[in-house]
Amino acid sequence: MSDDETKILDRPAAGRKPAPQDTGESGAAAAAPAAPRGPAQPAWLGPVLIVGIVLAALNLRPAITSLGALFEETRTGLGMSGTVAGLITSVPALCFAVFGVTAPRLSRRFGPAAVICAGMAAVAAGLLIRPFADGAAAFLAASALSLAGIALTNVLLPVIVKRYFPDRVGTMTGLYSMALAAGTSLAAAATVPLTGALGGSWRTGLLMWALLALVAVLPWLPVARASRRAARAERAAAADSGEGAGVRADTGPRIVRSRTAWALACYFGLQATGAYVTMGWLPQIFRDAGVSASTAGVLLAVTMVMGVPLAFVIPGLAGRMRNQGLMAAVLGLVGLTGYLGLYLAPAGGAWLWALLLGVSNCAFPLVITLIGLRAKSPAGVVKLSAFAQSTGYLISIPGPLVIGTLYQHSGGWDLPLALMAGLLVPQIALGILAGRDRTIEDECGMRD
Structure with a gap:
């Protein structure tokens, strides 16, 4: 999808607002106008896109969790x-x-499918080299x-879903969220036994995940070509209808003026801190x-x-609630219980603490849903x-580094775990603020 295609996608449908689709969304998200349909796509594109989305999502975390193991x-x-x-x-x-x-600038220049294809290639290259x-x-x-490729794909997969599956946004978002979680857990569980089966070298154990990333590149090659052809067709159609010269992308509200946007950003940062500390250090906590x-x-x-x-x-439940603050609070309290268990009896209740922290880490699909709402x-x-x-993500950067430093200088996990539990308190408060039923357009004085 080129710059022109992105502009066409962002332009509200003329004349009327379509009825909300049954995608598990409500409130502000349901009020968003649907993108106009472009030229007919080849019959093979939908199934190949689904395969590509699933394979891309499977590769968004193994680079991290395989290293953690x-x-x-x-x-x-x-x-x-x-x-x-x-570090x-x-x-x-x-x-x-x-x-x-x-990612947005690259997407406007080359189209999101081409950028995702390049992102998957970067993931594979990094995993082959390291x-x-x-x-x-x-x-490092x-x-x-690899992480640069993951970052680009993180941002642009929702764009692909919105563009090609406008009537199934909830279903497709759930699908790639499940694939992301499956890839995360697969790498965490399989890396150590596969490493042992392949000779015991940590280098071999990390290398094998490059194969999955290489496979993920394949479906995006024809999708990127089809996307470029569709972009050219849409530009031609816009020129024929006389709309091309007058189309301007909607720049949207000034985000920095929105308290809800700041609450979401800080909530995202704190949940990301917990997630990356968990992925990077949880196995070491149990091993110690x-x-x-x-x-x-x-x-x-x-x-x-x-x-x-x-x-x-979670996205379906959150989309049916007017206020998602209670859900954010429950997830935070579950995380507090997990950290308390790790502090008091890390080995004795290991399976329960792992389960509770897994539930708490589902603040990620909640915050992604809140962004849409x-x-x-x-x-x-x-x-x-x-x-x-x-x-x-900028807010989350110091977290794992501070945890590693505290672990090295304190000689144990008491202080790091106390810090992680303490960070859940402002995370709960921010989640309650971000969960209120309001939109950034309303806060910034923007018209519908």
Whole structure:
């Protein structure tokens, strides 16, 4: 989808507002006008897109959780200190903030399908390179390459869903959210046993996930070509109808004036902090408590796999509620219980604490749903999504680094766990604020 195609997508339908579709959305999201349909797409495009979306989503977390499962071996092999290891766990948030900001511009220039295709290629390249790194700096650079591709895909998959499945936004969002959670848990659970089966080297254990990323590139190649052809056809149709010269993209509201936008961004940042600390450090917490490496990996998988069913259920429930603050509070309280359990009896109740933290981490599908509910127009959703995700990931950057430093200098997990539990208090408060039934357009004085 080129610049012109994006403008056409963002332009409200003329003359009337369509009736809300049955996508599990309500409120502000249901009031958003539907995008006009473009030229007819080839029959194969829909099924290939579904496969491509699922494969892309499967690859959005294995680069992180596979490393978490082998973090101790990787740290030892590369001679990382606790502080450097904390920096490694902060890199995902930094890359998601920095490269996520570039996604809208790249999408306007090349089309979202082409950018996702390139993103998957970057993921595969980084995963192919980093097992051969001979030092922490090279390992960090290769990881950053993969994470840059993940960042671009993170931002643009919702655009693809909105563009090609406008009547099934809820279903498709649930599908790729489930695939994301499945890829996260699969890498966490399978990395250690597969590493053992392939000879025991942590380098081999990390390398094998490049194969999944390479497969994910394939369906996006024909999709990108079809998208470019559709963009040319839409430009020609707009020129023939006399609309092309007058089309201007709706810039949407000024996000920084919205208290709800700031509440969402900060809520996103705190939930991301908890998620990346969990993915990066939870296996180590269990291993330090006497749990075996393979069991610790499975426990992380239990935490991550909770997102598979809940990522499908939570958006539907949230979309049917006028105020989602109670849901945010419940998820935060469940997380507080999990951290308290890790503090008091990390090994004795390991399975229960892993389960509770998995439920708490489902603040992610909630905040993604809130982004759609707190804006009326397509342009408002795009701006709110970019602002909340970029600002939120920037907020989350210090978390894993601070946790790694506290772990190294305190010699245990008491202080890190107390900090993580403490951060859930403002997260709950921000979730209650972000869950109020209002839109950024209303707060910024924008007309529908």
